[in-house]
Amino acid sequence: MTVQPSKSQVKVDEPVYFTITVLNDNSKDVEGDYTFTIPCIGRRPIKGHTVSPAGSYGEDTIGPITCPEHGGEYGYHVTFYFGPYNRTSGGGRLVVVNRDNGGNDDSSGSLKIKDARFSPETPKDGGDTVTFQVKVYNNYTDDKNVKLTLYIDGSEADSVAGSVSAGSTGEFSLHWGGAEAGGEHSYEVKLYSVDEKNGKEALEDSEDGSIEVSRVVNGLSAWFEVVPNPVEAGNNVTVYITVKNSENYKQTWPIELVGNTGNVWWPREDYYGMNYSISDGDLTIYANKTARITATIGPITQNTTLTLKIGGYQMASKYVEVNSNSQLIMSKASCEDIKFDFSDYAYRATVSCEVYLHNLRNQEVYIEHISVEDYSLGQLEKIPPRESWSREVAHKSTRIHDKTLGN
Numbered sequence: 001m002t003v004q005p006s007k008s009q010v011k012v013d014e015p016v017y018f019t020i021t022v023l024n025d026n027s028k029d030v031e032g033d034y035t036f037t038i039p040c041i042g043r044r045p046i047k048g049h050t051v052s053p054a055g056s057y058g059e060d061t062i063g064p065i066t067c068p069e070h071g072g073e074y075g076y077h078v079t080f081y082f083g084p085y086n087r088t089s090g091g092g093r094l095v096v097v098n099r100d101n102g103g104n105d106d107s108s109g110s111l112k113i114k115d116a117r118f119s120p121e122t123p124k125d126g127g128d129t130v131t132f133q134v135k136v137y138n139n140y141t142d143d144k145n146v147k148l149t150l151y152i153d154g155s156e157a158d159s160v161a162g163s164v165s166a167g168s169t170g171e172f173s174l175h176w177g178g179a180e181a182g183g184e185h186s187y188e189v190k191l192y193s194v195d196e197k198n199g200k201e202a203l204e205d206s207e208d209g210s211i212e213v214s215r216v217v218n219g220l221s222a223w224f225e226v227v228p229n230p231v232e233a234g235n236n237v238t239v240y241i242t243v244k245n246s247e248n249y250k251q252t253w254p255i256e257l258v259g260n261t262g263n264v265w266w267p268r269e270d271y272y273g274m275n276y277s278i279s280d281g282d283l284t285i286y287a288n289k290t291a292r293i294t295a296t297i298g299p300i301t302q303n304t305t306l307t308l309k310i311g312g313y314q315m316a317s318k319y320v321e322v323n324s325n326s327q328l329i330m331s332k333a334s335c336e337d338i339k340f341d342f343s344d345y346a347y348r349a350t351v352s353c354e355v356y357l358h359n360l361r362n363q364e365v366y367i368e369h370i371s372v373e374d375y376s377l378g379q380l381e382k383i384p385p386r387e388s389w390s391r392e393v394a395h396k397s398t399r400i401h402d403k404t405l406g407n
Helices: none
Strands: 002-005 009-011 016-024 030-037 046-052 056-065 072-082 085-097 111-119 130-138 144-152 155-164 168-176 183-194 201-213 220-227 235-245 251-258 264-266 271-273 276-279 282-285 290-300 304-310 313-320 328-341 348-359 367-372 398-402
Touching: 002 072, 002 085, 016 030, 016 046, 016 072, 030 056, 072 201, 085 201, 111 183, 111 201, 130 144, 130 155, 130 183, 144 168, 155 168, 183 313, 220 251, 220 304, 220 313, 235 251, 235 282, 235 304, 264 290, 271 290, 276 290
Parallel strands: 009 085
Antiparallel strands: 002 016, 016 056, 030 046, 030 072, 046 056, 072 085, 111 130, 130 168, 144 155, 144 183, 183 201, 220 235, 235 290, 251 264, 251 282, 251 304, 271 276, 276 282, 304 313, 328 348, 367 398
């Protein structure tokens, strides 16, 4: 179950919609009530009802919702109730900015992050301190007290306060001294205005992104990029790998790119390029040289984290998101030729069905098998002598096992 807002950041009183998606992996349809809660509209939750077809998705849209309060950050969640069970999904956080942060002059004014850059661009774990240089533009008609807070992977790393003169730009520095774990990390810089009288903070703007921390082992550091990301389900991605040898001698180590299930995606063939060679899964890189390697891997069918390992050490990682809009769907099913056999008083029946599948992907999909769940009419009424009997029969639930999708 997921909750997805139409926007992750809105202004006060700006409408936003939330899409609730419920995946039903059962062989029968599931329906139930849900409650959606977000503090900026009060404590009373929004109630709704949704139906999820067997082996498919059910969706419902909530909105428009507006947050009439001052700027802030609000968590939201949805709870789905089906029979005696319930499940809660912590959807995420909605950022509400206090005023127009587009950087254009208006009657009220605004504070805007004009630029946020960090250095070094690829820090080394255990040694480098990352410095963020943030420029803040104030187009109010008076000076403003401000506060900037840096978050790394959702946790506060640094904060700085100051003032910016009316109609001018101020520059601030934030630092992250915890570049200890190699791999990809998220960062977010939040800009607040601070009321001079009561010290109350109001969120004005924010900027986020990712930072790659390279691990140094045996004088080797490495990082990589994945394009495209997100990727359409079933497509390949291109991986741009960079490995730097800071030692004064040639080194040879096993190298591999693995998924979060341990599957080895790369290499599966030998590579020969400037400053390096790869043979039988071993990378040879020359003294004080940098190797730049391009590899194509796939098909990618589900979200995964790719990790680059050299000599068995995890050097860098990237999360690859799969666009779930591309999928295999059942567009139609029809059944006919129903024949009952009462010769042995077992009242058996056979039915012939055709299932129509539509492949939304741009590649061939292999179907392992199609199974039909058993269905029973239950207790039947007595049929009076020489009279007819009928009952509406619900269609059987058909489940498709798609080897490529992993369902």
